[in-house]
Amino acid sequence: MIRYRIKLSELNSRIDTAHPTKLTPRGNVRANATDSLAWRKRAKLETLRVRSARTYSQGRFGDFWGDLKEIFYSIQGGKCGYCEMRLRRYIRRNSNAPGEVDGEVDHYRPKDGVKEWTEIPHISTGGRDDDCYYLLAFFPSNYVLSCSACNNAKWNYFPIAPNRCSAHSCKKADLDAELPYLIHPLNSSETDPETLIGFKGIIPIPLASPDTHDYWRAQVTIRLLGLSKGARLKMDEERAEVIRALYVALRLEAAQPGNTDVADELALLPVDALPHRNCARSFVRLYRTNPAKAAELAREAHRVLQDAGLS
Numbered sequence: 001m002i003r004y005r006i007k008l009s010e011l012n013s014r015i016d017t018a019h020p021t022k023l024t025p026r027g028n029v030r031a032n033a034t035d036s037l038a039w040r041k042r043a044k045l046e047t048l049r050v051r052s053a054r055t056y057s058q059g060r061f062g063d064f065w066g067d068l069k070e071i072f073y074s075i076q077g078g079k080c081g082y083c084e085m086r087l088r089r090y091i092r093r094n095s096n097a098p099g100e101v102d103g104e105v106d107h108y109r110p111k112d113g114v115k116e117w118t119e120i121p122h123i124s125t126g127g128r129d130d131d132c133y134y135l136l137a138f139f140p141s142n143y144v145l146s147c148s149a150c151n152n153a154k155w156n157y158f159p160i161a162p163n164r165c166s167a168h169s170c171k172k173a174d175l176d177a178e179l180p181y182l183i184h185p186l187n188s189s190e191t192d193p194e195t196l197i198g199f200k201g202i203i204p205i206p207l208a209s210p211d212t213h214d215y216w217r218a219q220v221t222i223r224l225l226g227l228s229k230g231a232r233l234k235m236d237e238e239r240a241e242v243i244r245a246l247y248v249a250l251r252l253e254a255a256q257p258g259n260t261d262v263a264d265e266l267a268l269l270p271v272d273a274l275p276h277r278n279c280a281r282s283f284v285r286l287y288r289t290n291p292a293k294a295a296e297l298a299r300e301a302h303r304v305l306q307d308a309g310l311s
């Protein structure tokens with residue numbers, strides 16, 4: 001996981017541009033046609049509706065969140081916000097419209113109740129709450145575009161360290177007082193995910209000292225989303241490919257210092273829109289400090305690719 005920098009004001013502006021109120025040919029707002037309202041105005045109506053009902057229920061605006069996929073796809077560089085795997089885009093035949101984007105707009109804080117998460121039994125994770133967090137169902141700052149594997153794994157879980165805020169009062173101060181374990185890749189005030197999770201080869205690892213909250217944030221995020229080695233073979237293979245390509249580039253760089261053509265792969269390290277940048281940057285950092293260990297991990301990555309018939 002890496003951080004995607006986006007301010008809420010910029011996100012709102014993008015949504016308003018992509019989904020404005022649809023006007024009549026004379027430039028007027030249609031009377032009694034709430035479906036024609038701008039996305040954020042409809043979201044406000046939906047929030048008023050669930051606030052009044054004091055619980056979440058599905059609205060009547062169809063694929064409400066699907067309308068935002070394109071925007072989050074662009075912000076996140078076409079990747080899942082959690083696992084950094086590339087999201088596919090399907091081309092619509094006989095159409096100039098943008099293709100259909102794969103994945104789901106995930107509610108970081110679930111909109112329809114929280115299930116108890118007990119995979120790491122000796123830490124407290126806030127328990128079950130059937131009402132949380134319905135007031136955030138229609139807030140774009142609560143969204144992450146995710147692949148279906150991450151979306152399914154996360155489901156209605158939202159483990160937190162101390163007490164959960166009241167479902168009926170999700171003010172910013174209440175949310176800020178929570179200590180979530182799951183890392184949010186688009187929250188500008190969130191800790192940079194790359195300072196919490198690093199990689200040892202293709203294996204994600206916590207970077208903080210054991211038994212600190214940051215350590216458990218990394219552990220829970222890895223376990224909850226299924227980011228460990230062996231959880232998803234395709235993810236392991238992609239990370240191994242990244243390491244193999246980088247190792248070749250690093251060896252070439254060492255053999256031919258000053259040759260600017262040999263290390264194209266290294267030039268792509270800062271490009272957040274490419275898959276598995278946390279894994280890639282972790283590997284290069286290790287190579288710079290401990291090339292022997294990096295060589296060992298490169299051999300392990302090569303074995304993963306051999307086992308998959310990809311080398």
Ligand SMILES: [Zn+2]
Nearest residue numbers: 080083147150
């Ligand atoms: Zn994912």
